[in-house]
Amino acid sequence: DAGVIQSPRHEVTEMGQEVTLRCKPISGHNSLFWYRQTMMRGLELLIYFNNNVPIDDSGMPEDRFSAKMPNASFSTLKIQPSEPRDSAVYFCASTLISGYNEQFFGPGTRLTVL
Amino acid sequence: RKEVEQDPGPFNVPEGATVAFNCTYSNSASQSFFWYRQDCRKEPKLLMSVYSSGNEDGRFTAQLNRASQYISLLIRDSKLSDSATYLCVVNNDMRFGAGTRLTVKP
Numbered sequence: 001d002a003g004v005i006q007s008p009r010h011e012v013t014e015m016g017q018e019v020t021l022r023c024k025p026i027s028g029h030n031s032l033f034w035y036r037q038t039m040m041r042g043l044e045l046l047i048y049f050n051n052n053v054p055i056d057d058s059g060m061p062e063d064r065f066s067a068k069m070p071n072a073s074f075s076t077l078k079i080q081p082s083e084p085r086d087s088a089v090y091f092c093a094s095t096l097i098s099g100y101n102e103q104f105f106g107p108g109t110r111l112t113v114l
Numbered sequence: 115r116k117e118v119e120q121d122p123g124p125f126n127v128p129e130g131a132t133v134a135f136n137c138t139y140s141n142s143a144s145q146s147f148f149w150y151r152q153d154c155r156k157e158p159k160l161l162m163s164v165y166s167s168g169n170e171d172g173r174f175t176a177q178l179n180r181a182s183q184y185i186s187l188l189i190r191d192s193k194l195s196d197s198a199t200y201l202c203v204v205n206n207d208m209r210f211g212a213g214t215r216l217t218v219k220p
Contacts, residue, residue, distance in 0.1 A: 042211070042213055043201065
């Protein structure tokens, strides 16, 4: 069975450009999470969804970031416009029930904003 | 105060050593706790859950202290392959600790 799938795996873009990261959670999982990881700040929770509904977006840095989950098998994280300080590894994770079960992580998207 | 805090590390230990990490949490209502392992340039993966009574998996032992609000991970007879970053997560908050880097040396 496929794990969490993320695309692209690497993204290099210029400041001001729009970036869209994609995630396909494990089939049957009801919760999906977006994290950002940097050396300075560690692994930060940006937003999570239960049954496709955003529950907590308090970790989203600012209005430049937005996330959607149009159906149970797909989610996007968009940054518009991107800035160099957005450079990080972005992980998507899914779990059966948030708050109780193991989270399964995707391989991450390494984003570099020049 | 951060919701989840870990020993800053790094920990550099010789093969065969015993090493322990702690992780404190602020939400006393937290119910589920996990330790994850993350290798360099890889995603975090579950190492073990932490049960109220404590649990062991081979060389690894996890414990929960509710009164003092911390969890611990003990690694016995450490191997070179144990070198990684160890992250704790308190699932009610779904926040990860910053991670503790372990390097096991020959």
